[in-house]
Amino acid sequence: MAVTRKEMKDATRQRLLSAGAKVFAADGVQGARIADIAREAEVAMGTLYTHFPDKDALFRELIRAGKVMVIEGLVLARQSSPTRAGRDRAAMEGVVAFAQVYGPFFRLLLSRGAGDPMQREVVDAIADLRVPELEEGQAEGWIRRDLDPRAAARCEVGAVFHLLDWWIDNPDLYTAEQIVDQLCIVRRFGVEGAGALTDGGNLPPSPAAGSMAS
Known part of the structure; x- marks a missing residue:
């Protein structure tokens, strides 16, 4: 079947977005x-400008598309299991897979270093999804009542990002499953405390002694 003009245009646009993610992650938005983006995408400068008027427009579209991908994945994870443990694991599996496949894009999406309002918006949107769960936990007694849900949600997002940011550079130290296990343990016990398993969910087992490097 012949490739249509629209399919070719969409494929070129996707290459530009992928190239932009790599270049932005390496050099920063200002740098x-x-x-460099056109060269990375293997297209002419004129081709790039037919899709995006400037690099800021490409950056904004990249962040917008990434935000949609991450938020939709987290929403689906919340619907994936009747137990909190199952939902937590589905969410962490999705985030780890995203970081594993789209390392530079993941860093760009969740980086606070550039201080771009759109990047802050992504972090805030992810945290805001977690806030109602923490508030529900306080009402039901499995979250400490002296914990501020908004602050705790942002602590979680920061912890996840920093661990995965480090793992992207050290992929041979741990498997993706081990990273998911540790994120689930920290999320359940670091925030929810001793009553974390009262819903009957099964916390994923931690790796065997010695399987995680110290």
């Missing part, structure tokens, strides 16, 4: 150059 990134349009010429």
Whole structure:
């Protein structure tokens, strides 16, 4: 079947977004150059400008698309299991898979270093999804009542990002499953405390002694 003009255009746009994620992650938004993005995408400068008027427009579209991907994945994870443990694991599996496949894009999406309002918006949107769960936990007694849900949710997002940011550079130290296990343990016990398993969910087993490097 012949490739249509629209399919070719969409494929080129996707290459530009992928190239932009790599260049922005490596050089920062200010340091990134349009010429480098075009070269990475293996397209002419004129082709890039037919899709995006400037690098800021490409960056905004990249962050917008990434936000949609992450939020939709987390929403689906919340619907994936009747237990909190199952939902937590589905969410962490999705985030770890995203970081594993889209390392530079993941860093770009959740980086607070550039201080871009759209990047802050992504972090806030992820945290805001967690806030109602923590508030529900306080009402039901499995979250400490002296914990502020908004602050705790942002602590969780920061912890997840920093662990995965480090793991992207050290992928041979742990398997993806081990990273998911540790994130689930920290999320359940670091925030929820001793009553974390009262819903009958099964916390994923921690790796055997010695399987995680110290």
